[in-house]
Ligand SMILES: Nc1ncnc2c1ncn2[C@@H]1O[C@H](COP(=O)(O)OP(=O)(O)OP(=O)(O)O)[C@@H](O)[C@H]1O
C-alpha cells in the first residue's frame with residue numbers, strides 16, 4: 001500500500017476534527033502502521049496533546065515559510081509507530097502573508113519527500129482558507145467529522161463545493177471516505193433526521209461516535225481515548241471506525 005494521506009476537514013468549529021485526527025492516528029499506530037499526525041491548525045490543539053507549543057523550537061510554520069524540511073520538525077511520541085508534526089500560533093501568519101501560486105502546494109511537496117509512513121493524518125483548522133486547502137491538496141482521502149445538528153449540516157454545501165473545486169483544479173484523485181458523525185447524543189434518531197440530509201452531500205460512515213465525558217477528559221489528560229479510557233464506548237467506537245475505514249481503503 002502506498003502512503004494514504006487523510007485530511008480531517010470541516011470548516012465549522014468544534015465538530016470533532018482534532019479528536020478524530022488524534023484517535024485515528026493513535027489507533028493506526030497501535031495497529032503497528034507507521035503514522036504521521038500533522039497539526040495544520042494554528043490553534044495547535046493536537047500539538048498540545050504531545051508538547052507545549054510555546055516551547056517548540058521548530059514547527060510546521062517553519063516548513064510553510066521554507067525555513068525547514070518536514071522531516072526536521074517531527075516529534076516522537078509515547079507510541080512507537082506515531083510521529084507528530086507540531087503547529088503553533090504563528091502558522092496563522094502563513095495564511096495572511098502568502099500570495100504565491102505555490103501556496104496551496106506546500107504540504108503536498110513536503111510529504112512527497114517522506115517515505116516512512118503508511119498513513120499521514122492531517123488535522124485542519126475551522127476555515128476553508130489556505131491551510132485547509134493545503135491539507136486537501138496534499139491528501140489522497142478526506143474524512144469529515146460532523147455533529148448531528150442543523151448548523152453543522154448548513155456548512156456541508158460550502159465544504160462540498162470546496163472539495164469539488166480542489167478535485168477539479170488541483171487534486172483530481174482526492175477521494176471522500178465519508179462523513180463521521182461525532183458527539184451523538186443518546187436520544188438523537190439519526191435515520192429519520194440527520195442521515196438523509198448529510199448523505200445528500202457525502203457518504204456517511206456506518207460507525208458513529210457517541211457523546212461521552214471520557215473524550216474531554218482524555219484531552220485534559222493529554223492521552224488518546226484508548227490510553228485514557230480503554231473500556232469506554234468511544235474507545236470502541238473509534239476502533240470500529242478505523243476498521244471500517246481500513247476496509248473501505250482496501251475495497
Ligand atoms: N465524542 C465526543 N464526546 C464528547 N465530547 C466530544 C466528543 N468529540 C469531541 N468532543 C469535544 O468537543 C469539543 C470540540 O472537539 P474537537 O476539538 O475535536 O473539534 P474540532 O472540530 O477540532 O474543533 P476546532 O474547529 O475548534 O478545531 C472538544 O471540547 C472535545 O473535547
Ligand SMILES: [Mg+2]
Pocket residue numbers: 017018019041045123124
Ligand atoms: Mg480542532
